[in-house]
Amino acid sequence: MDFLQTVVSHYNQWIAVFLMVSGLYIVVARGNMVKKLVGLNLFQTSVYLLYISPGKILGGTPPILAAEFAVYSNPLPHVLILTAIVVGVATLSLGLGLVVRINEAFGTIEEEELFARDPEA
Amino acid sequence: MILDNLPALQVVIPLVGATICALIDRRRVAWPIALAISLVGIVISVALLAQVLAGGPISYAMGGWAPPYGIEYRVDVVNAYILVLVSVIGAVIMPYAPRSVAAELAENKQAWFYTMYLLNLTGLLGMAITGDAFNAFVFLEISSLSSYVMIALGRDRRALLAAYQYLILGTIGATFYVIGVGLLYAMTGTLNFVDMAERIVDVESSRSVLAALAFLTVGISLKLALFPLHVWLPNAYAYAPSVATVFLASTATKVAVYLFLRFFFSIFGARFVYADLPLTEILLVLSVAAMFIASIIAIFQDDVKRMLAYSSVAQIGYMTLGIGIANLNGLTGTIVHLFNHAVTKGALFMAVGAVVMRVGRHDLEGLAGIGRRMPVTMAGFVIAGLSLIGVPGTVGFVSKWYLAAGAFESGAWLLSFLIMASSFLAVVYVGRVVEIAWFREPTQAVASVEEAPLSLIIPTWVLVAASVVFGLDAAFTAGVAERAAEALLAGIL
Numbered sequence: 001m002d003f004l005q006t007v008v009s010h011y012n013q014w015i016a017v018f019l020m021v022s023g024l025y026i027v028v029a030r031g032n033m034v035k036k037l038v039g040l041n042l043f044q045t046s047v048y049l050l051y052i053s054p055g056k057i058l059g060g061t062p063p064i065l066a067a068e069f070a071v072y073s074n075p076l077p078h079v080l081i082l083t084a085i086v087v088g089v090a091t092l093s094l095g096l097g098l099v100v101r102i103n104e105a106f107g108t109i110e111e112e113e114l115f116a117r118d119p120e121a
Numbered sequence: 122m123i124l125d126n127l128p129a130l131q132v133v134i135p136l137v138g139a140t141i142c143a144l145i146d147r148r149r150v151a152w153p154i155a156l157a158i159s160l161v162g163i164v165i166s167v168a169l170l171a172q173v174l175a176g177g178p179i180s181y182a183m184g185g186w187a188p189p190y191g192i193e194y195r196v197d198v199v200n201a202y203i204l205v206l207v208s209v210i211g212a213v214i215m216p217y218a219p220r221s222v223a224a225e226l227a228e229n230k231q232a233w234f235y236t237m238y239l240l241n242l243t244g245l246l247g248m249a250i251t252g253d254a255f256n257a258f259v260f261l262e263i264s265s266l267s268s269y270v271m272i273a274l275g276r277d278r279r280a281l282l283a284a285y286q287y288l289i290l291g292t293i294g295a296t297f298y299v300i301g302v303g304l305l306y307a308m309t310g311t312l313n314f315v316d317m318a319e320r321i322v323d324v325e326s327s328r329s330v331l332a333a334l335a336f337l338t339v340g341i342s343l344k345l346a347l348f349p350l351h352v353w354l355p356n357a358y359a360y361a362p363s364v365a366t367v368f369l370a371s372t373a374t375k376v377a378v379y380l381f382l383r384f385f386f387s388i389f390g391a392r393f394v395y396a397d398l399p400l401t402e403i404l405l406v407l408s409v410a411a412m413f414i415a416s417i418i419a420i421f422q423d424d425v426k427r428m429l430a431y432s433s434v435a436q437i438g439y440m441t442l443g444i445g446i447a448n449l450n451g452l453t454g455t456i457v458h459l460f461n462h463a464v465t466k467g468a469l470f471m472a473v474g475a476v477v478m479r480v481g482r483h484d485l486e487g488l489a490g491i492g493r494r495m496p497v498t499m500a501g502f503v504i505a506g507l508s509l510i511g512v513p514g515t516v517g518f519v520s521k522w523y524l525a526a527g528a529f530e531s532g533a534w535l536l537s538f539l540i541m542a543s544s545f546l547a548v549v550y551v552g553r554v555v556e557i558a559w560f561r562e563p564t565q566a567v568a569s570v571e572e573a574p575l576s577l578i579i580p581t582w583v584l585v586a587a588s589v590v591f592g593l594d595a596a597f598t599a600g601v602a603e604r605a606a607e608a609l610l611a612g613i614l
Contacts, residue, residue: 020300027289040289044296051303077306080255084299087262091292094266098273098285105278114282 012053019046031111033102037095044088051077051084124168128181128194131165131204132247132260134158139239142232151235156215158239162208162246170201174601180252188252189313195252199456199605203249203379206460210371210467211242217471217580218364224478225276225362234274238368240267245376254302254312257380258295261344265291268373271365272357283356290343290353297340304333318388318612325393334394337384345377347441348411351434358430359483363474366426370433371467375459378440382455385444386609395447404445409539411438416546420553425473426483428550429466432509435543436462442536443524451527452606454520457599461508461516461591468505468584472498475573475581480566485554490563491570492555498573499558501585506551508588511544515592519599 007014019042026039055077063072103109106117123130138158142151172179178197182188196204218238222231244264251257269291273284306312308329309320324330339350346354354374358366385394395401412435419431436458443455475498476491477483492499508515521540528536572578591598 024293027293033285036289040292044292047296047299047303050300051306054307083255083259087259090266091262091288094269095285095288095292098269098281098288101273102281102285105281 012049016046016049016053019043019049033099033109033111034096037092037099040095041088041092044084044091048081048084051081126181127165127169127172128179128196128250129183131162131169131250132194132243134161134165135239135243135246139236139243142236142239146232148228148231148235151232152215152219155218155235155239156212159208159212159215159242162242163205163212166201166204166208166246169196170198170205170601172196173198173201174604189311189316192256193252193313193315194250195314196250197605198601198608199382200249200379202456202601202605203376203459204246206375206463207242207245207249207372210368210463211238213467213580213583214364214368214471217367217474217577220574220576221363221474221478225364226274230274234271234362234364237267237270237274238364240264241271241368241373245372248376249379252314254305254314254317255299256312258299258302261295261298261380264373264376265295265344268357268365268369271369272361274365275360275362277360279356280360283353283360287353287357290350294340294343294350297336297343299340301333301335301337301340304329304336308333314383314388318390321388321390321393325389331398334384334389334398338381338400341377341381341384345374345381345441346434346437348407348415348434348438351411351415351437354434355427355430358433358470359424359427363470363477367467367470367474370430370470371463374433374437375463378437378444378455378459381441381444382452382609387612390612391447391610401445401447404441405533405536408438408442408445409536409543411435412442412539412543413546416543416550419550420546422550423486424484425476425488425554426470428485428554429469429473432547432550433462433466435547436466436509438543439520439524439540442540443527446524446527446531446533446536447610448527448531449603449606449610450523450530452609453599453603454523454527456605457523457595457602458520460598460602461520461588464584464587464591465505465508465515465517468501468581468588469509471577471581471584472502472505475577478577479570479573485557487564487566488554488558489561490558490567492559493563494567494570495572497578498581501578501581502558503555504585505588506555508592510547510551513592514589516588516595516598517592519592519595523599 023039023043027036030036055074057073060071060073061069063075099109106114108114135158138154142154173196181194183192183194222234226234241264244260247260248257269284269288273281308324309317311317343350358370415431415434419428422428440455440458443451480487508517511517511521525537525540
């Protein structure tokens with residue numbers, strides 16, 4: 001019973017870990033370069049949850065000082081993750097840009113086809 | 122006033138420069154800006170090192186917000202040394218850049234190359250100088266994203282694949298790093314390195330901290346290309362434009378090694394990392410594997426740039442070996458090798474870059490007899506090659522001396538022997554290039570080339586000279602490295 005409670009009460013972490021692992025799996029298992037990037041983005045997104053969910057305190061309010069509230073949620077993870085989102089967007093767009101160029105240069109974005117056509121690559 | 126703000130200027134100046142280069146987008150303007158900024162960078166970093174050597178660590182509150190709440194830039198002997206390393210390499214490359222870049226890149230892309238170079242410089246300097254774990258991640262990504270672009274600018278279409286592959290693996294590495302930092306933040310409630318080091322003692326038995334250490338170790342190892350996480354490196358170095366290869370090979374992995382040292386020794390502390398976990402064994406095994414396997418792969422390469430890239434993986438093995446040995450001599454060996462390998466490998470890649478500019482290819486066959494046509498460049502290659510092997514009188518010998526001494530002290534005499542043995546593999550691959558370049562008849566394509574222009578030869582020889590001068594008199598480099606190692610082992614931040 002104890003064990004079950006631990007599992008259920010950490011459901012936010014389970015979701016983060018599930019997303020993390022599935023994202024990483026897509027990166028490894030898929031040969032399509034766009035799909036790989038989608039997986040990579042999923043992987044990065046899971047980290048946002050990992051940061052933000054522990055910052056929320058049950059019954060806590062946004063950290064604006066007021067007489068009637070005493071419990072505040074931690075705002076710092078939000079700020080950090082805003083930065084991380086920007087980084088994620090930059091990575092994804094640069095990655096997609098590279099895929100477009102690869103498609104122009106090689107005529108395919110499937111890894112298998114690519115290696116079959118150009119063994120040295 | 123300016124003296125007080127040096128830590129901020131070190132990072133802000135190249136960042137602003139990158140923006141200006143991007144906005145103006147003219148090759149003729151971008152290069153002088155990049156050159157000026159790289160020279161200013163040296164001045165600032167040397168001034169910081171001098172201040173730190175004289176008066177101890179500098180703490181700078183970014184934007185006036187006092188640490189631990191604001192972002193702190195903290196300069197001690199360890200990262201002042203890294204700052205000097207990055208700025209010096211960055212500046213030596215700049216006189217070399219215009220001719221080489223003009224030969225390899227289309228005209229409308231050249232200004233962007235300098236923009237990316239400056240951004241990369243910003244990221245690397247920022248990673249080294251910051252005292253904040255999340256800020257380090259942001260700078261890590263700035264340097265990574267700009268290096269993906271620099272690699273993709275290579276002439277060969279395979280450069281695109283190399284950049285893509287590096288983007289995937291680099292992002293996984295950086296994300297592992299953020300996960301580790303996130304777990305540490307959850308446990309300690311702080312992102313400031315000093316603060317974190319103090320608070321981690323109370324929670325170090327928790328599983329989250331162990332998981333954080335694991336994520337950070339793997340994440341940073343991906344960025345520093347620890348064997349077997351090095352797969353992105355050979356193609357990236359081989360197909361990037363020559364200038365980008367020189368810069369990345371000499372600095373990017375070194376800064377990642379610095380971050381590794383910072384987390385292992387200053388934040389978690391050597392006692393926690395080594396006493397409770399089998400990290401010594403893991404690091405030693407992987408390092409030895411890198412030294413041997415990567416060197417053997419290097420021997421069988423048909424492309425000089427790829428060969429040198431695999432050699433870099435092997436050399437990174439020496440650096441992590443010193444981290445695994447973790448005594449004063451071993452760690453001094455690691456830190457001094459950061460500098461020594463940077464100048465040696467920088468010189469080698471510069472010599473190859475000069476050949477690429479003249480001959481237009483970098484496979485070994487294309488180099489036949491090049492020593493007779495470009496004697497000055499290739500003589501530099503030979504001397505730097507000797508340093509890579511670790512011949513006495515060169516910097517390579519100094520690093521290996523400290524590492525072997527450290528291994529011997531820790532009782533692992535076998536490791537000292539392996540350090541010597543792996544040097545012989547370097548003899549083989551360097552010897553192969555020397556044989557082809559000097560003792561073969563020049564092919565028709567090679568017979569008509571001229572010696573490289575002075576703007577390429579002088580920077581190359583500056584690094585070649587550095588790899589001999591600091592090999593003959595290592596008092597300065599090894600002295601600073603030893604002080605850095607002492608500070609790390611004592612866990613002082």
